[in-house]
Amino acid sequence: MSIQKHIPSLYIHIPFCISKCIYCDFNSIVMKSQIVDEYLNAIESGLQAINGKYSFTTVYIGGGTPTVLNEIQLSKLLNIISKHVDVFNLKEYTIEVNPGTLNDEKIFALKNSCIDRVSIGIQSFNDKYLKLLGRIHTAKEAKDIFSSLREKGFEDISIDLIYGYPTQTLNEWKTDLRECLILDPEHISAYCLTYEQGTPLVGMTDSGKFKKLGEEEELNMYEHTNDFLGNKGYKHYEISNFAIPGKECQHNTVYWENREYIGIGAGAFSYNNGERCCNIKDVKEYISAVKAKKNLICFSEKLPQEKRASEILIMALRMTSGISEKEFFNRSGCNLTELFGTQLNILAQAGLINFDDERVKLTRKGLSLADSVMMEFV
Ligand code: SF4
Numbered sequence: 001m002s003i004q005k006h007i008p009s010l011y012i013h014i015p016f017c018i019s020k021c022i023y024c025d026f027n028s029i030v031m032k033s034q035i036v037d038e039y040l041n042a043i044e045s046g047l048q049a050i051n052g053k054y055s056f057t058t059v060y061i062g063g064g065t066p067t068v069l070n071e072i073q074l075s076k077l078l079n080i081i082s083k084h085v086d087v088f089n090l091k092e093y094t095i096e097v098n099p100g101t102l103n104d105e106k107i108f109a110l111k112n113s114c115i116d117r118v119s120i121g122i123q124s125f126n127d128k129y130l131k132l133l134g135r136i137h138t139a140k141e142a143k144d145i146f147s148s149l150r151e152k153g154f155e156d157i158s159i160d161l162i163y164g165y166p167t168q169t170l171n172e173w174k175t176d177l178r179e180c181l182i183l184d185p186e187h188i189s190a191y192c193l194t195y196e197q198g199t200p201l202v203g204m205t206d207s208g209k210f211k212k213l214g215e216e217e218e219l220n221m222y223e224h225t226n227d228f229l230g231n232k233g234y235k236h237y238e239i240s241n242f243a244i245p246g247k248e249c250q251h252n253t254v255y256w257e258n259r260e261y262i263g264i265g266a267g268a269f270s271y272n273n274g275e276r277c278c279n280i281k282d283v284k285e286y287i288s289a290v291k292a293k294k295n296l297i298c299f300s301e302k303l304p305q306e307k308r309a310s311e312i313l314i315m316a317l318r319m320t321s322g323i324s325e326k327e328f329f330n331r332s333g334c335n336l337t338e339l340f341g342t343q344l345n346i347l348a349q350a351g352l353i354n355f356d357d358e359r360v361k362l363t364r365k366g367l368s369l370a371d372s373v374m375m376e377f378v
Contacts, residue, residue: 007272009254010056010085012043013265014066014077015283018100021134022204023162025196027267027281028064036073039266039283040080042290046264047084054262058092058251059085065121067101074106078113087114092250094119094158099145100137107152117249118149119158119187125179126172129165134200139179146183156247158187163225164218165193166210173221177228186247190225191240192218219368226367239318239362239370256319258312258331275302309334313360314374317353322361336360343376 016031016039017024059081069077087093094117095110110118122142124130130138137145149157159180163173180188195202195212204210226236234242238256241249254261263270267281277300280286289296303311309332316323316331328336337344344360347353352366352373366373 004053004055007054007056007262008259009058009060009251009261010054011251011261011263011265011268012047012059012061012077012081013063013263013268014061014069015039015064015266016068017063017065017098018068018136019134020200022200023133023193023196025199026064029283031068035283035287036069038287040073040076042287043077043265044080044084045290046296047080050262050264051084055089056085056262057090058254059087059090059094060251061095063096065098065101066095067097067106071103071105071109075109078109078115082113090114092117094249094251096121097145097149098137099142100135102145102148104148107148111152111154116154117156117158118154119160119189119249120146120149121160122146122180123160123162124165125176129168129172132165133162143179143183146185156187157183157185158189158249159183159185161188161190162193163190163221164213166205166212168213168221170217170220170224174224174228177225181232187241187243187249188229188234189241190229192222222368226364236367237320239320239367253319256315258315274308275300277301305333306339308332309339310377313340313377317360317362317374318370320361320367322353322359324359328360340377347373347376 013027015028016036017028019030020028061077061081066077067074081087093113093115095115096119098121120142123133123135125139125142127138146157146159161176161180163176195205201210205212229242230236233244235245235248236242237248238252241252243249260272261270262272263279265279266283266286267279269276269278277297279296280289280298286296309328312328312332313323313336316328325336328334344353347366348355351363352369353360354363362370362373
């Protein structure tokens with residue numbers, strides 16, 4: 001009998017969406033129904049290949065938009081997963097949903113699987129900005145879907161929000177946060193709008209159609225988020241993530257703590273035995289490679305120890321709990337102060353990090369300037 005290796009997390013990528021949002025640079029395509037079934041077969045082959053080799057603590061079905069699958073396809077996906085993964089013994093089983101793609105039948109299918117956590121991409125409660133982003137749902141539809149999920153018994157729901165839209169005011173963002181809390185989610189991710197090269201958003205900004213908000217306005221929104229959610233009982237546990245204590249996302253914490261994960265699907269990353277690799281991104285090419293039993297990996301790397309140590313520190317500092325010298329040594333095999341003592345001292349003097357309880361963590365000021373702080377360790 002072969003011995004199963006424990007890998008903390010399994011990620012399954014569903015790369016289909018109804019249409020592309022203008023800011024999106026995720027590996028997703030507009031769904032063409034004829035390839036969905038072939039893609040699900042490819043996912044099954046991937047899961048078959050690891051069946052019996054690994055046990056997992058968390059599973060995360062992300063996208064794209066997993067719930068763009070129709071009721072039959074969604075049930076097929078969930079059945080494939082439970083056939084090859086011990087879903088009964090998971091500590092967390094999440095699916096990402098888009099409010100414009102759910103209905104009672106699909107919620108029923110989710111409830112009938114072992115899924116216990118739903119992450120809803122709402123982004124804004126203001127229809128003006130939902131339209132601007134190219135989202136396929138209204139604020140009312142998002143609220144209704146949230147209520148349906150609650151009524152059907154989901155007790156762990158996360159809401160994704162974005163702030164910092166062109167022309168958005170702090171007051172509008174305050175209203176968004178208040179609307180969000182009326183729903184009483186267990187977890188909130190609040191990211192500042194990013195301008196990724198190659199997206200229509202960047203094209204529209206370059207052509208003068210939109211004007212990016214100033215850094216100070218973005219910062220005011222970030223700081224208000226931290227204060228407001230903190231005062232309402234949400235733990236600010238990662239730069240952009242907030243949770244009722246005990247409801248932090250275990251799956252994403254695996255990434256931030258540089259622990260191992262397996263990714264199944266087009267463009268999915270894995271990190272196993274010190275090696276990080278990425279599957280073929282193009283959905284059709286991925287399906288063809290699976291069918292032809294060809295190598296699915298389009299990129300892999302094993303970082304040298306010092307680079308890996310730098311990555312470990314950067315990821316760990318995303319968490320507000322930071323990292324202790326001992327944890328850093330256990331994860332990287334390197335001594336924290338020997339490797340980064342100079343940078344840590346300079347950043348501490350600038351009030352950007354501190355060493356409370358022998359842990360290195362970002363201060364409040366450091367959280368606001370996290371990108372610049374992290375650059376010091378690259
Ligand atoms: S729904 Fe999500 S993955 Fe799909 S296009 Fe919009 S942002 Fe991208």
